[in-house]
Amino acid sequence: MTFRDYLLLIVGMGAVTYLPRCLPIVALAQRRLPQWLIDWLSLIPVAILSALVAPTLFAGGEPRTFELGKPEFLVAIPTFLFALRTRSLGGTVLVGMLLFWVARALGVGTW
Amino acid sequence: MELRDGYSAQETETSGGKKLREGLAAAWPICLGYFPLGLALGVLAQKAGLSPWWIGLMSILVFAGSAQFIAVAMLDGGASLAAIILTTLVVNFRHFLMSSALAVHLRKVPRGFLCLFAYGITDESFAVNMTRFRQGGWDRWRALVVNQTANLAWIAATVAGGFAGAFIPRGAFGIDYALTAMFLCLLVFQLQGRIYIFTAIISAIFAVTWYVWVPGDSYVVVASVGAATVGFFLKRWHNAPGRRS
Numbered sequence: 339m340t341f342r343d344y345l346l347l348i349v350g351m352g353a354v355t356y357l358p359r360c361l362p363i364v365a366l367a368q369r370r371l372p373q374w375l376i377d378w379l380s381l382i383p384v385a386i387l388s389a390l391v392a393p394t395l396f397a398g399g400e401p402r403t404f405e406l407g408k409p410e411f412l413v414a415i416p417t418f419l420f421a422l423r424t425r426s427l428g429g430t431v432l433v434g435m436l437l438f439w440v441a442r443a444l445g446v447g448t449w
Numbered sequence: 450m451e452l453r454d455g456y457s458a459q460e461t462e463t464s465g466g467k468k469l470r471e472g473l474a475a476a477w478p479i480c481l482g483y484f485p486l487g488l489a490l491g492v493l494a495q496k497a498g499l500s501p502w503w504i505g506l507m508s509i510l511v512f513a514g515s516a517q518f519i520a521v522a523m524l525d526g527g528a529s530l531a532a533i534i535l536t537t538l539v540v541n542f543r544h545f546l547m548s549s550a551l552a553v554h555l556r557k558v559p560r561g562f563l564c565l566f567a568y569g570i571t572d573e574s575f576a577v578n579m580t581r582f583r584q585g586g587w588d589r590w591r592a593l594v595v596n597q598t599a600n601l602a603w604i605a606a607t608v609a610g611g612f613a614g615a616f617i618p619r620g621a622f623g624i625d626y627a628l629t630a631m632f633l634c635l636l637v638f639q640l641q642g643r644i645y646i647f648t649a650i651i652s653a654i655f656a657v658t659w660y661v662w663v664p665g666d667s668y669v670v671v672a673s674v675g676a677a678t679v680g681f682f683l684k685r686w687h688n689a690p691g692r693r694s
Contacts (some may be wrong), residue, residue: 347530359541359545360564363566366553367558382550382673382677383576384639384640385648386547386669387635387639388636388653389669390656393656394629396653402661403661410626414629425637426634427635427638430634431482434623434626435622
C-alpha cells in the first residue's frame with residue numbers, strides 16, 4: 339500500500355467512527371426527548387455492559403461455541419461479589435487482575 | 450431514571466483543578482485496561498506493515514480499539530480499503546446507541562462541546578461516564594477528562610506496542626483481565642432494581658447466543674437493543690393501570 343492508501347484508509351475509518359458517535363448526541367441533546375425514549379435509553383447502559391462482557395465469560399474458541407467453566411468466568415464470580423460488596427471500581431479491577439493471574443498460573447478452568 | 454441537567458447543576462461550584470483530578474481518578478481503570486490492549490494492537494499493526502507513526506495517527510483519528518484490531522487483521526489479509534472502512538462502520542454502530550444514551554445527560558450543552566466530546570465516546574468511557582452521571586456529582590467537563598485521558602493512554606499504548614510490544618510477555622500480572630473486571634464492576638453499579646437485573650440477564654443470553662451463531666460483532670447492538678426493548682415493555686406491563694393496584 340502507498341502513503342496515499344494508508345492516509346485514505348485512516349481518514350475513512352476515522353469518519354465512519356466519528357459520525358455514529360457525533361450525530362445522535364448532537365441531534366438529541368438539543369431537544370426534549372419523549373418519556374418513553376428516556377425510559378428505553380435508561381436500560382441501554384445495563385444492556386450494553388452485559389452484552390459486552392457475557393461472551394467473554396461464556397463463549398470462545400474459533401469457531402465460536404458456548405463454554406462453561408472458562409477461567410474468565412470462574413474469576414468473574416469472586417470479582418463480581420467483590421464489586422457488589424465494596425462498590426469500588428479500582429479495587430475490583432485490581433482484584434480481578436490478581437485472581438486471573440493466579441488462576442492462569444495454577445491452570446484453573448482449563449479443563 | 451431521573452433527568453439530571455449535567456450542564457448547569459455542578460458547573461459553577463467546583464474549580465477546574467478539582468474537576469480534572471476527579472476525571473483522572475475515574476479514568477485510571479480504563480487506562481490500566483488499555484495498556485495491554487494497545488500494546489497488543491501496536492505489535493499486530495506493525496506486523497501488518499504499519500509503522501509506529503501510522504499506528505499513532507490511526508489511534509488519533511480512529512480511536513476505536515475493536516475496529517482497529519479488525520482493520521489490522523484485514524490489512525494483513527490483503528482486504529480492500531472499502532471493505533475495511535465498511536467493516537469499521539458496522540463495528541462502530543454500537544456507539545450510535547451510546548451517544549443517544551449520553552444525550553440524556555448532556556441536554557442543552559453547546560453543540561461545539563458535543564462535537565468534541567463525541568470523539569471520545571468508547572465502550573469504556575461510556576460505561577464509566579454513564580455510571581457517574583447516574584450517581585450524581587458528575588458534569589460534562591469531568592466526563593470530557595475521562596474521554597481524553599483514555600484517548601491519550603490509548604495512543605501512547607498503541608505507539609509503544611509498535612516500537613517495543615514484542616518484548617513484553619503476554620498476560621503478565623493478569624492485566625488482560627482489567628477491562629473485563631472493570632465492565633463487571635460497572636455492571637454491578639447499573640443493577641439498581643429488578644428491571645435492570647432482568648435486562649442484564651436477557652442481554653447476556655441474547656449476546657452469547659448471537660455471538661455463537663453470527664460471526665462478527667453485531668451481538669452488542671442486537672443484544673442491547675433487544676434486551677432494552679424487552680425490559681421496557683416488561684416494565685410498562687408491570688406498571689400498567691389495573692395491575693399492582
